[in-house]
Amino acid sequence: MTATYPPSAPAALQTKTRQFLSLFSELYPCWVCAEDFQDWISRPENEPRVRGRDEFGLWMCRAHNEVNRKLGKGEFDCRLWKERWRDGWQDGSCD
Numbered sequence: 001m002t003a004t005y006p007p008s009a010p011a012a013l014q015t016k017t018r019q020f021l022s023l024f025s026e027l028y029p030c031w032v033c034a035e036d037f038q039d040w041i042s043r044p045e046n047e048p049r050v051r052g053r054d055e056f057g058l059w060m061c062r063a064h065n066e067v068n069r070k071l072g073k074g075e076f077d078c079r080l081w082k083e084r085w086r087d088g089w090q091d092g093s094c095d
Contacts, residue, residue, distance in 0.1 A: 001060070002053060002056045002057040002060045002081070002085065002086075003053075003057070003082070003085050003086035005017075005050075005052070005053045005056050005057070006052065006053060007052050007053050007054070008051070008052045009050060009051060009052055009053075009056075013050075014050045014051060017048065017050040017056070018048050018050060021041060021048050022041070024037075025037040025038040025041060026038065033067075036070075037063075040063070040066060041063075046062075046063075057081045057082060057085070057086075058078050058081065060081075061076060061078035061081045062078060064076065065078065
């Protein structure tokens with residue numbers, strides 16, 4: 001989703017994206033995960049950052065890493081989010 005988000009999002013899209021994330025957090029099929037995500041995004045430091053692609057991509061990667069931490073998985077280097085989810089790895093490999 002962040003890979004195709006515009007570099008600078010219009011205000012209406014920012015509003016819709018925040019609404020989507022809020023609804024997603026309510027409708028997620030695992031109620032434990034849904035409540036956890038609702039709690040996470042309700043904190044001021046974790047509110048969705050949706051002004052543009054770079055900001056939204058980093059925010060989504062942070063959210064992804066939060067889940068990884070809770071599952072005992074390694075964290076992804078968020079500086080590489082575009083390479084992984086938008087542009088592809090420079091060496092041409094897939095992950």
